[in-house]
Structure formats: C-alpha cells, structure tokens
Amino acid sequence: MTLRELAVASSAKTLETLRGDIVRRYEELSPRLQQVAKYVLENPNDMALQTLAVIAERCEVQPSTIVRFAKTFGYEGASDMQELFKDEMLTQAPSPSYAERIRQFSRRAGAAGALAPQDVMHEFADSNILALEHLKSSVRKADLERAVEMIAGASAVYIVGLRRSFPVASYLAYALRHVDKRAYLLDGVAGMLAEQSTMLTSKDLLIAISFQPYAAETVEIVGSTREQKARIIAITDSRLSPIAAASDLVFEIKDAEVRQFRSLTASLCLAQSLVISYAFDMEKRGRVR
Amino acid sequence: MTLRELAVASSAKTLETLRGDIVRRYEELSPRLQQVAKYVLENPNDMALQTLAVIAERCEVQPSTIVRFAKTFGYEGASDMQELFKDEMLTQAPSPSYAERIRQFSRRAGAAGALAPQDVMHEFADSNILALEHLKSSVRKADLERAVEMIAGASAVYIVGLRRSFPVASYLAYALRHVDKRAYLLDGVAGMLAEQSTMLTSKDLLIAISFQPYAAETVEIVGSTREQKARIIAITDSRLSPIAAASDLVFEIKDAEVRQFRSLTASLCLAQSLVISYAFDMEKRGRVR
DNA sequence: CAACTAGTGAAATAAAAATTCCAGATGCTA
DNA sequence: TAGCATCTGGAATTTTTATTTCACTAGTTG
Numbered sequence: 001m002t003l004r005e006l007a008v009a010s011s012a013k014t015l016e017t018l019r020g021d022i023v024r025r026y027e028e029l030s031p032r033l034q035q036v037a038k039y040v041l042e043n044p045n046d047m048a049l050q051t052l053a054v055i056a057e058r059c060e061v062q063p064s065t066i067v068r069f070a071k072t073f074g075y076e077g078a079s080d081m082q083e084l085f086k087d088e089m090l091t092q093a094p095s096p097s098y099a100e101r102i103r104q105f106s107r108r109a110g111a112a113g114a115l116a117p118q119d120v121m122h123e124f125a126d127s128n129i130l131a132l133e134h135l136k137s138s139v140r141k142a143d144l145e146r147a148v149e150m151i152a153g154a155s156a157v158y159i160v161g162l163r164r165s166f167p168v169a170s171y172l173a174y175a176l177r178h179v180d181k182r183a184y185l186l187d188g189v190a191g192m193l194a195e196q197s198t199m200l201t202s203k204d205l206l207i208a209i210s211f212q213p214y215a216a217e218t219v220e221i222v223g224s225t226r227e228q229k230a231r232i233i234a235i236t237d238s239r240l241s242p243i244a245a246a247s248d249l250v251f252e253i254k255d256a257e258v259r260q261f262r263s264l265t266a267s268l269c270l271a272q273s274l275v276i277s278y279a280f281d282m283e284k285r286g287r288v289r
Numbered sequence: 290m291t292l293r294e295l296a297v298a299s300s301a302k303t304l305e306t307l308r309g310d311i312v313r314r315y316e317e318l319s320p321r322l323q324q325v326a327k328y329v330l331e332n333p334n335d336m337a338l339q340t341l342a343v344i345a346e347r348c349e350v351q352p353s354t355i356v357r358f359a360k361t362f363g364y365e366g367a368s369d370m371q372e373l374f375k376d377e378m379l380t381q382a383p384s385p386s387y388a389e390r391i392r393q394f395s396r397r398a399g400a401a402g403a404l405a406p407q408d409v410m411h412e413f414a415d416s417n418i419l420a421l422e423h424l425k426s427s428v429r430k431a432d433l434e435r436a437v438e439m440i441a442g443a444s445a446v447y448i449v450g451l452r453r454s455f456p457v458a459s460y461l462a463y464a465l466r467h468v469d470k471r472a473y474l475l476d477g478v479a480g481m482l483a484e485q486s487t488m489l490t491s492k493d494l495l496i497a498i499s500f501q502p503y504a505a506e507t508v509e510i511v512g513s514t515r516e517q518k519a520r521i522i523a524i525t526d527s528r529l530s531p532i533a534a535a536s537d538l539v540f541e542i543k544d545a546e547v548r549q550f551r552s553l554t555a556s557l558c559l560a561q562s563l564v565i566s567y568a569f570d571m572e573k574r575g576r577v578r
Numbered sequence: 579c580a581a582c583t584a585g586t587g588a589a590a591t592a593a594a595a596a597t598t599c600c601a602g603a604t605g606c607t608a
Numbered sequence: 609t610a611g612c613a614t615c616t617g618g619a620a621t622t623t624t625t626a627t628t629t630c631a632c633t634a635g636t637t638g
Contacts, residue, residue, distance in 0.1 A: 023528045030585060041528050048338065049375045052626060062587050067627060077627065079594095086338045089378065115569055117433035121562035125421040128558055132414040132421075144406035164463060167456035171553065174453060189478055261565055264460065265554050269417055273410035276550055280409065319615060341596060351617050356597060366597065368624090 015044065015088040018081075021073055029072070035059050036069040048085035052078055120258075127256035128265040134254055135266040144277065146249055150231055151278045152285075154205035156182040158197070158230075160221050161209035168209050168235070168267045175272065179279040186221065197221045202229035209235040210243050211255075211262065222246050235267055304333070304377040307370075310362055318361070324348050325358040337374035341367055409547075416545035417554040423543055424555040433566065435538055439520055440567045441574075443494035445471040447486070447519075449510050450498035457498050457524070457553055461560045468568040475510065486510045491518040498524040499532050500544075500551065511535050524556055 022037050029037055039059045040047055046055055056063040070081040115123075151157060157176055161169025169185060176183035186197055200206060206225045210218045219242045225232055226246045234247035237254065244250045251270060256263040311326050318326055328348045329336055335344055345352040359370040440446060446465055450458025458474060465472035475485045489495060495514045499507045508531045514521055515535040523536035526543065533539045540559060545552040 019528065023534060026529055026534075032586070038529065045379055049378060051624085053624095063626075064587075064628080065585095068585090079626065089338060090334055115566070116430065117437050117562065117566035118428075118430040120566045120569065121428060121433060121559065122425050124558050124562050124565070125425045128554065129418050129421050132418050136411055136414045139407075139410060141405070141407040144410060148406050166463065167460040167557070170459060171456040174455065175550070258565070261464075261561065263561060264557060265417065268456070268553060268557070269413050270410065272547075272550065272552060273406065273413050276413070276547065277406035277409045321616070340594085342594090352596070353598080353617075354615095357615095368596065 013084075015084055018073065018084060032061055032065050033069050033072060035061055036066060040069075044085050044088065047082060048089045124256070124258055124263065127258055128263050131254065131256035131263065131266040132269060135269060138254070139251065139270065143249060143251065144273070147233055147251075147274055148277045148281050150205055150233060150249065151176075151181065151274065152281055154231065155201075155203040156184065157205045157207060158184045158186055158200055158225075159207045159209075160186040160197070160218055161235075162188065162215040162218055164262065164264075165209040165211060165215075165218075165235075165267075168264055168271055169207075171268060172207060172209075172271045172275065175275040176278075179275060179282070181278065188217065197224060198228075200225050200228050200230045204230045205233065206230055207233045207235065208243050208247070209267065210241065211237045212241075214242050219243055235270065302373075304373055307362065307373060321350055321354050322358050322361060324350055325355060329358075333374055333377065336371060337378045412547055413545070413552065416547055417552055420543065420545040420552065420555040421558060424558060427543070428540065428559065432538060432540065433562070436522055436540075436563055437566045437570050439494055439522060439538065440465075440470065440563065441570055443520065444490075444492040445473065446494045446496060447473050447475055447489055447514075448496045448498075449475040449486070449507050450524075451477065451504040451507055453551065453553075454498040454500060454504075454507075454524075454556075457556045457560055458496075460557060461496060461498075461564065464561065464564040465567075468564060468571070470567065477506065483509070483513075486513060487517075489514050489517050489519045493519045494522065495519055496522045496524065497532050497536070498556065499530065500526045501530075503531050508532055524559065 019041065022041060026034060026037055036059050039055070043058070046058065050058075052063045052066050056066050059066070067078045070076075070078040073081065075081040159169045159172050159176075161167075161172075166187075170187075173183045173185035184199075206222070208218055208222050208225075214236075222232060222234070222243045223246060232243075232247040232249075234241070234243045234250045235253060236243055236250065237252065238244070239250060239252055253267050253270060255266045308330065311330060315323060315326055325348050328344070332347070335347065339347075341352045341355050345355055348355070356367045359365075359367040362370065364370040448458045448461050448465075450456075450461075455476075459476075462472045462474035473485075473488075477485070495511070497507055497511050497514075503525075511521060511523070511532045512535060521532075521536040521538075523530070523532045523539045524542060525532055525539065526541065527533070528539060528541055533541075542556050542559060544555045
C-alpha cells in the first residue's frame with residue numbers, strides 16, 4: 001500500500017483529531033514520516049510559526065517530506081496543515097494579560113467554591129513549586145553529605161514508609177537498586193512487616209519515612225532497629241515526630257499541602273537527590289581507587 | 290519631518306520595548322500608521338501568525354503601509370519585525386520545548402565535574418520546578434475534566450504502574466481510597482499481575498502509568514483491558530508510547546530528568562490533582578442532590 | 579536475479595508573499 | 609493659488625517559500 005493510498009479522504013479539522021490520527025497511524029508510516037510525526041506531536045508551535053525549510057531541518061528531513069506528510073493526512077499541502085496549528089495557537093494563546101491570571105489565582109485561593117480541575121492542578125503545581133523552593137533553602141549541606149556517607153557505608157539499605165509515605169519509600173528502593181545499592185523495601189506484604197525488619201544488622205541502614213499521622217508500624221520498626229544498633233535516617237515533617245528521636249539523622253521536610261491533601265514532591269526530590277549524590281560519590285571513589 | 294527621518298537607528302529588540310516605542314511615538318505617526326499601530330498593539334498574535342496581506346486587510350491598509358510601519362520603527366522590513374512577535378509567542382506560549390529546556394537544564398549543570406550533594410539537590414529542585422511549570426501550561430483543561438468524569442463514572446478504578454512508575458501508581462491508589470473511591474493497585478505481588486487484571490469489567494476504569502522504557506507487563510495489561518472494553522487513562526511520556534494508542538485519554542507528561550534519572554514530580558502532581566478534583570466533583574454533586 | 583514498488587533527496591518549478599517604486603492626492607506655506 | 613513636501617494606494621518587482629517532478633536506492637516478489 002503506498003503512502004498516497006493511505007491518505008484519508010478528508011483531513012482532520014481540529015488539532016486534537018489530527019493528533020489522534022497521527023498516533024493511530026504512526027506505525028504504518030514510513031521512517032521519514034515517523035520522524036516528522038514525532039516532531040509534529042512534540043513541537044506544534046514550530047509547525048505554526050516556522051517555514052517548511054526550518055521545520056524540515058529540525059526534523060532532519062527534506063521539505064518535500066513535510067509536504068508528503070501533510071498529504072498523507074489528507075491535506076492539500078503543508079500550508080493547509082499549518083493553518084490548523086496557527087488556529088490552535090490563536091485560540092489558546094495566553095493573550096489575556098498576566099493581570100487576568102493573577103485575578104484568577106486569588107479568586108481560587110479565596111473562595112472555597114467549586115474549582116475546575118485545571119484550577120486545582122495549578123494550585124497544586126504552584127504550591128509544589130513553593131515546597132521545592134523551601135526544600136532548597138532548608139536542607140543543610142552537611143546533612144546531605146552525612147546521609148550520602150551513611151548510605152555508602154551501609155552494607156544494605158532497608159526502607160520503610162507506609163500509607164502516604166509508601167510512594168517515597170518505593171521510589172527510594174527502586175532508585176537505590178538502580179545504582180547498584182542493595183536496597184530492601186519493607187512493604188508489609190502478607191503482614192510480615194515485623195519479620196522483615198528483624199533482618200537488619202548493625203551494618204545496615206534504615207531509611208524511615210513518616211508523616212503525620214505517623215503510622216504505628218513505622219514507629220515500631222524504628223524502635224526495634226535502634227535496638228539492633230543499625231543506623232537510621234528519618235525523613236519526616238517535624239523534629240518532634242516519633243521517628244525523629246531514635247534516628248541518627250533527621251530530614252525535616254515541609255511538603256506542600258492543599259486543602260488537607262499533602263503532597264510528596266519535596267520528599268521525593270530529597271530522595272532523588274540522595275540517590276544520585278550517592279551514585280556520584282561511588283563514581284568518584286571508583287575513579288580515585 | 291518625514292516618516293523616513295523618524296526612523297530610529299536601531300530597532301527594538303524585545304516586544305516590550307517595541308510596545309513602548311509605539312505608544313511613545315503614536316501621536317507623531319501619520320493616520321495610516323496610527324491605524325497600524327493600534328492594530329499591532331491589540332493583535333500581537335496576528336502579527337506573528339498572519340501574512341502581510343491579511344494583516345493589511347484587517348487594518349484596512351495597504352501591505353506596503355505595514356512595511357513602512359516596520360521601517361519607521363527601525364526594522365529592515367515587515368518580516369524583520371514579525372520575527373519579534375514570533376519569538377514572543379514561542380517563549381511565552383505553552384511551548385513543548387519546555388521539555389527540551391528541562392533536558393538542557395540538566396545537561397548544563399551536568400557539565401561540571403563531581404557535584405556536592407547540595408548542588409545535586411538544587412539541580413533537582415530547579416528542574417522539578419521547570420517540569421511543574423510545564424505541566425501547568427501543557428495539560429489541557431478539557432482532558433482533566435474528562436478524566437474526572439471517567440473516574441466518577443467508573444464502578445472501580447484499577448491502577449497499574451510498574452518499576453519507575455510504581456510510586457505514582459501506589460500514590461494514586463492510596464489517594465483514591467481516601468476519597469472513598471474503590472481503587473485497586475495491580476502490583477503483581479506473587480507474580481499475579483495477569484490474574485489481577487482479568488478482574489476488570491467494562492464498567493471499570495484502568496489508569497496506566499508508564500514511561501520509557503515501557504514495562505512490557507503494563508503494555509500487556511492495557512491491551513487486555515482494551516479487549517475487556519474497560520476505559521483507559523494513560524499517563525505517559527509520549528503520544529507514541531505503546532500504552533497511548535489503546536487509551537481513551539492520554540496525559541503526556543514531561544518530567545524532569547537529571548543525568549538519566551527521571552523524576553516523578555509532574556506525574557505525581559497530576560495524579561494528585563485528578564484525585565482532588567474528583568473529590569470536589571463528588572462533593573458538589575452531593576450538595577446538589 | 580530481473581522487474582517492480584515504495585520511499586527518498588535534491589533540483590526545478592510554481593505560487594505566494596514581501597518589498598519597492600511611482601504617480602497622484604492631500605494639505606500646507608508663501 | 610502656485611509650489612512644495614509628505615502621504616498613500618496600487619502595480620511592478622524581487623525575494624522567499626511551497627510544491628512538484630524526477631532520478632536513484634533499497635527492498636520485495638515472481
């Protein structure tokens with residue numbers, strides 16, 4: 001079947017349908033056309049604003065290929081297809097000024113009324129950004145370095161985080177394994193949490209993650225780990241948290257909170273940073289050795 | 290004094306300064322040129338996207354007048370001035386090149402040799418912030434609303450996300466349960482992933498989360514779910530991802546990436562927003578009833 | 579392995595767009 | 609009101625941009 005034959009009778013009339021068409025037919029496109037497809041999906045703005053020659057260059061393709069692509073999807077030519085992208089830009093361009101956006105923001109912050117999903121998302125994104133800014137300024141350099149040392153010095157890392165903290169814990173376990181650190185997630189599958197935690201020895205490290213309301217099991221594990229003389233890093237929301245007292249190192253993380261719902265962004269960012277820093281550290285030592 | 294003489298030696302280099310120039314010199318412009326000035330100030334988008342002929346017609350002026358206008362403000366020609374408007378659009382439009390920026394950001398910071406943990410953390414925080422900004426501008430209102438509807442309409446929500454995506458999946462399951470939505474996490478404990486997924490019926494919703502390299506199991510589950518006629522929401526990194534094609538709704542999320550390590554911030558923020566929006570929606574319906 | 583087919587790059591051509599030019603209109607000054 | 613300077617519309621020209629064509633490559637089928 002030739003590409004020409006593939007051409008659909010009528011071209012998509014909105015960007016959304018075009019996107020759908022492209023995705024649906026992606027597999028059957030020729031390699032060059034796939035290149036274009038990818039670029040089109042990821043850089044709609046360029047399609048609207050640039051000339052064919054420029055787009056072609058960025059796709060690493062000939063201009064004629066772009067024309068072929070357009071025809072494949074039922075357009076007269078590339079210009080015809082570009083119209084669509086221009087329209088899209090015009091209709092959704094943030095032409096209304098910043099002032100308007102600010103007003104929307106304050107309105108949403110104030111009234112507790114019904115919020116559109118988009119408003120909710122913006123609110124979340126904004127407060128997560130705040131939380132990250134706070135993280136940057138509140139975590140101490142020395143603490144980070146010490147944490148990396150502790151990870152490097154441990155023969156294995158055990159991680160516990162239940163309920164709300166579970167995503168952070170699972171991320172940590174996953175990431176540590178990826179940088180070749182032995183990491184075990186105490187996940188309590190089959191109610192074996194206590195049993196899982198008895199495996200810790202004095203050469204191991206426990207990373208415990210817990211936020212209000214602190215899960216009793218996590219607190220318990222921190223306690224018993226203490227007795228086994230293993231080292232403990234706590235990621236929690238207060239120095240007064242029940243897991244803080246028994247820990248060797250405490251990261252106090254203030255995560256974003258929007259109407260009761262706390263976020264995990266800052267905690268995850270910290271987790272990520274620890275893992276990567278550890279990886280760098282290993283790399284450095286490896287080279288030195 | 291002729292218009293030619295009025296021309297300033299050097300053209301404005303940003304839209305903002307050009308705007309200033311236009312306003313300042315408005316009075317001394319000839320009537321036709323004032324017409325153009327007015328239009329330019331009020332329809333910057335057209336300046337970026339339309340041809341001279343179109344703009345001229347909308348100003349009720351000859352194309353040559355637009356050229357004169359551009360020259361009056363020190364540009365080579367109208368095309369030269371249009372560049373400025375296009376640039377403006379690219380930088381402040383919800384540009385998918387944010388994805389590119391996020392990647393570049395990390396590359397830049399990565400160039401310097403061994404980084405201290407704190408530097409790593411700052412780098413992560415900053416690129417997560419970028420990713421969140423991108424999220425805000427790239428996710429479409431209508432998609433969010435549709436997602437909420439789909440969640441509300443489902444008799445149960447199944448969630449699959451393995452490996453790197455697992456934290457997001459587990460968070461979603463946790464959060465949905467907290468707002469009293471029946472949610473099941475397909476976690477593959479005891480190798481029962483396929484068995485777990487056979488439980489889906491046509492009244493259910495599957496939320497699948499997968500990023501490159503796409504976990505084969507997730508792709509498989511999406512496929513079999515499709516056959517069972519359940520609805521599917523995909524959270525993934527490209528419209529061309531193997532789970533996108535079979536999905537009813539696709540969220541394309543560009544998360545931060547620092548040296549191979551991708552973050553989950555944006556995905557989590559989206560997950561959060563969906564859950565809370567759903568909760569609000571329920572609340573609203575409840576009140577109406 | 580010859581004959582065909584689809585896909586591709588590059589050059590040729592066509593189309594469209596931008597720019598320049600000029601003749602006439604307008605309004606001002608002497 | 610004659611003379612001058614500026615402005616303006618529209619046609620002519622130039623430049624840029626899009627499209628078509630064609631020859632070559634690679635892969636497939638009989």
